[in-house]
Amino acid sequence: MADEIAQILVHLRRATEAECVLLADISGQLIDAHSRMREVDPVLVATLAAGDVAAMAELARQVGEESPRGAVLHEGAHKSIYLVNVAGSFILIVVFQAETPVGLVRLMAGRAAERLQALVARYEEQLAWPQTLPTTNFRTALMDELEKALGELPGR
Amino acid sequence: MFINWKLREINLKIVYYGPALSGKTTNLQYIHAKTSPSIRGELVSLKTRGDRTLYFDFLQLELGQIAGLKPRFNLYTVPGQVYYVGSRKLVLQGADGVVFVADSQWDRLRANVEAMRDMEENLRALGCDPRVMPLVLQCNKRDLPNVAPVTLIQQQVGCNGVPCFASSAIQGIGVFDTLKAIINLVVARTQKQL
Numbered sequence: 572m573a574d575e576i577a578q579i580l581v582h583l584r585r586a587t588e589a590e591c592v593l594l595a596d597i598s599g600q601l602i603d604a605h606s607r608m609r610e611v612d613p614v615l616v617a618t619l620a621a622g623d624v625a626a627m628a629e630l631a632r633q634v635g636e637e638s639p640r641g642a643v644l645h646e647g648a649h650k651s652i653y654l655v656n657v658a659g660s661f662i663l664i665v666v667f668q669a670e671t672p673v674g675l676v677r678l679m680a681g682r683a684a685e686r687l688q689a690l691v692a693r694y695e696e697q698l699a700w701p702q703t704l705p706t707t708n709f710r711t712a713l714m715d716e717l718e719k720a721l722g723e724l725p726g727r
Numbered sequence: 728m729f730i731n732w733k734l735r736e737i738n739l740k741i742v743y744y745g746p747a748l749s750g751k752t753t754n755l756q757y758i759h760a761k762t763s764p765s766i767r768g769e770l771v772s773l774k775t776r777g778d779r780t781l782y783f784d785f786l787q788l789e790l791g792q793i794a795g796l797k798p799r800f801n802l803y804t805v806p807g808q809v810y811y812v813g814s815r816k817l818v819l820q821g822a823d824g825v826v827f828v829a830d831s832q833w834d835r836l837r838a839n840v841e842a843m844r845d846m847e848e849n850l851r852a853l854g855c856d857p858r859v860m861p862l863v864l865q866c867n868k869r870d871l872p873n874v875a876p877v878t879l880i881q882q883q884v885g886c887n888g889v890p891c892f893a894s895s896a897i898q899g900i901g902v903f904d905t906l907k908a909i910i911n912l913v914v915a916r917t918q919k920q921l
Binding site for chain 1 (some may be wrong): 729731732733734738740762763766768769771773782783785787788790791793794798799801813814817818820821903906907910911914915918
């Protein structure tokens with residue numbers, strides 16, 4: 572399924588010549604990223620996009636929209652950002668050149684969102700199952716690693 | 728908790744909650760300032776012109792692979808001011824654990840209680856039971872002269888039995904202990920659920 576999602580994102584990026592196409596869940600967890608923007612952290616983009624979509628959905632609800640699932644567009648001088656809600660649980664994020672027609676991005680992102688809808692429903696089912704941690708010693712190993720990382724700090 | 732098997736990452740969302748000006752952002756600023764750039768990302772703050780948190784602060788910490796998975800901790804703060812209740816609820820969505828940053832000053836005791844009540848209501852509205860959400864209490868600003876005893880704060884906010892740390896986030900005291908405690912609780916809860 573991950574490959575199918577990747578395929579859709581890659582196709583969208585090519586069709587719109589986008590700088591970056593990401594899929595995140597509604598709480599901002601990054602699922603997949605296809606980007607040529609090395610200076611941009613996809614995790615950060617996913618987090619901020621989730622905040623933006625959540626705020627816009629709430630705003631829409633406040634003005635009477637019953638199940639707001641609209642898209643959010645930011646038109647920049649050099650780069651623009653288009654956020655699409657997929658099935659109410661995921662967000663498709665497209666960062667594209669300002670010269671690219673917005674209509675093209677809307678159209679292609681809309682089609683990608685439709686194709687993703689079926690896949691992400693399956694993905695969501697998978698997420699609803701308990702996700703197994705690799706070993707029972709995982710917590711001890713993680714806490715040791717954390718202790719090491721924070722313990723090496725100067726001035727503590 | 729969110730495990731991304733494709734990227735081989737385990738993501739944990741931890742939210743710093745508490746009344747206005749209790750030191751939530753200061754916790755993240757200290758963590759950002761004192762951790763190696765190799766394990767942390769940029770500290771992003773969505774704030775007002777007056778430097779108050781408008782939506783949230785965000786900082787990610789990332790450790791090396793453990794058993795084939797890379798742990799990633801996503802730390803958020805909420806805006807403490809009363810009228811940003813909507814934003815607080817949005818940030819709480821999907822949280823794996825909460826650090827409640829209480830302001831230890833006598834005249835902020837009531838604000839702590841109200842913020843705790845607000846947090847519990849928001850969690851319930853999101854379908855989470857506040858009694859099972861991993862929680863750590865941090866009694867902050869212990870460096871100030873007019874502070875109430877830690878036991879009184881614990882009692883007032885109803886956090887008896889919850890791990891509690893006396894801190895001065897501005898001096899870095901108790902910041903990492905709090906962080907380690909909440910991560911420990913979150914991972915322990917996840918393992919218990921399995």
